Amino acid sequence: MIIKRNLFDKDEDYHTVVTIGTFDGVHVGHRKIIDKLVTNGKANKLRSTILTFFPHPRMVLQQATDLKLLNTLDEKIAILEKSGLDQLIIHPFTKEFSRMSAEQFVKEVLVEHINAKKVIIGYDHRFGRNRTATIDDLVNFGExxxxxxxxxxxxxxxxxxxxxxxxxxxxKEGDIETANAFLGYSYMLSGVVARGRGIGRDLGFATANIHIEEQYKLIPKEGVYVVRTFYRGKLVYGMMNIGFNPTVQGRERTIEVHLFDFNENLYGEAIRVELLERLRDEQKFDSIEKLKLQLEKDKKVSLAHIDRLHAD
Incomplete structure (x- = not known):
C-alpha cells in the first residue's frame, strides 16, 4: 500500500477509484465499502485510493478536544495495509483547506491531483466550503x-x-465482546512502556505501564482485561488493568499490562495490546494481600480464556 502524507505530492500519472472519509475504527461496515473500492479498482485497472484527513476535521473546525477516536493514525494505517487497498492519502486538514469551494475541491483535488476516474461515496455526502455541495453536485461535476x-x-x-x-x-461500558464483533478485530491500545511505581513487581505481577500519547484515543471502561500482544514476532498473552489502582492510593489513571511467562525489559519500547475479554471492574481491596489473591484468580481465569481460544 502506498501512503502519501499530502495529496498535493504528485509523483506519477495513474488513474484512481477513490472514496473519502475518516474511516475511524476501519470496522466491518467500513470494510464492505473498502472491499467494493478494491474490487472496482482491480476490475477497471484503477488504483484503489482512500482520501482521509488528519487531524480530524472536527478537531480543527470545532476545536473538539473531547473527541475520542477508535484508532490512532498509526493503528488505522496498520489495519488498512491488510485490506488490499492500493493507496492511502492522509492530507493535513486545515481551516484554509476547508474553505475550498466544491468545484475547486473537485478540480484541484479529485481530478488534478488524485486523477479520479471514479468516486465511490455515500448518498448523503456533503463537501466544499461549509459542506454546501451534495452528491447531485458531485455527479454534475463528474460529467x-x-x-x-x-x-x-x-x-x-x-x-x-x-x-x-x-x-x-x-x-465505554466495558463490553469488549460487542466492540470486537463490530470491529471485526480485537480493539487495540498502542503506546510506549514507561516506568511505573514498581508495585506490580513487588506483588509478583510485574507490569508494563503503557503511555498513550494521543489524547484523542478512546480508552475503554476501567477494569481488568485479558489481552495479547506480539513481541519480536512472538504472540504473548497477559492481563491488563485500566484504572486508578485504589488499593495502593493511585492518583492517575494508568494502563498496566502483566504478560504471562515473560521477563523481557520493555521500558521505552512501543507496544500494541489487543483486548480480548473483560474480567471485572477495578476494585479497592482491604489489603495488599487480598489484592494479590485476586490477581492470582484473575490470572487463572485469563489462562482458561486463552485455552478456550486455542481450542476454537
Whole structure:
C-alpha cells in the first residue's frame, strides 16, 4: 500500500477509484465499502485510493478536544495495509483547506491531483466550503470533469454509522465482546512502556505501564482485561488493568499490562495490546494481600480464556 502524507505530492500519472472519509475504527461496515473500492479498482485497472484527513476535521473546525477516536493514525494505517487497498492519502486538514469551494475541491483535488476516474461515496455526502455541495453536485461535476460517481446506499451508510456508535458505546461500558464483533478485530491500545511505581513487581505481577500519547484515543471502561500482544514476532498473552489502582492510593489513571511467562525489559519500547475479554471492574481491596489473591484468580481465569481460544 502506498501512503502519501499530502495529496498535493504528485509523483506519477495513474488513474484512481477513490472514496473519502475518516474511516475511524476501519470496522466491518467500513470494510464492505473498502472491499467494493478494491474490487472496482482491480476490475477497471484503477488504483484503489482512500482520501482521509488528519487531524480530524472536527478537531480543527470545532476545536473538539473531547473527541475520542477508535484508532490512532498509526493503528488505522496498520489495519488498512491488510485490506488490499492500493493507496492511502492522509492530507493535513486545515481551516484554509476547508474553505475550498466544491468545484475547486473537485478540480484541484479529485481530478488534478488524485486523477479520479471514479468516486465511490455515500448518498448523503456533503463537501466544499461549509459542506454546501451534495452528491447531485458531485455527479454534475463528474460529467464536466469526466469521472463516474457511484453512490453508497443509505443502508450501507447507516450500517457504518450504527457500527461506529455501537462500538464507542460498548467500549465505554466495558463490553469488549460487542466492540470486537463490530470491529471485526480485537480493539487495540498502542503506546510506549514507561516506568511505573514498581508495585506490580513487588506483588509478583510485574507490569508494563503503557503511555498513550494521543489524547484523542478512546480508552475503554476501567477494569481488568485479558489481552495479547506480539513481541519480536512472538504472540504473548497477559492481563491488563485500566484504572486508578485504589488499593495502593493511585492518583492517575494508568494502563498496566502483566504478560504471562515473560521477563523481557520493555521500558521505552512501543507496544500494541489487543483486548480480548473483560474480567471485572477495578476494585479497592482491604489489603495488599487480598489484592494479590485476586490477581492470582484473575490470572487463572485469563489462562482458561486463552485455552478456550486455542481450542476454537
Amino acid at each position: 464536466k470533469y469526466d469521472f463516474e460517481v457511484e453512490q453508497i446506499t443509505a443502508e450501507e451508510v447507516d450500517e457504518v454509522s450504527v457500527s461506529s456508535t455501537k462500538i464507542r458505546k460498548a467500549l
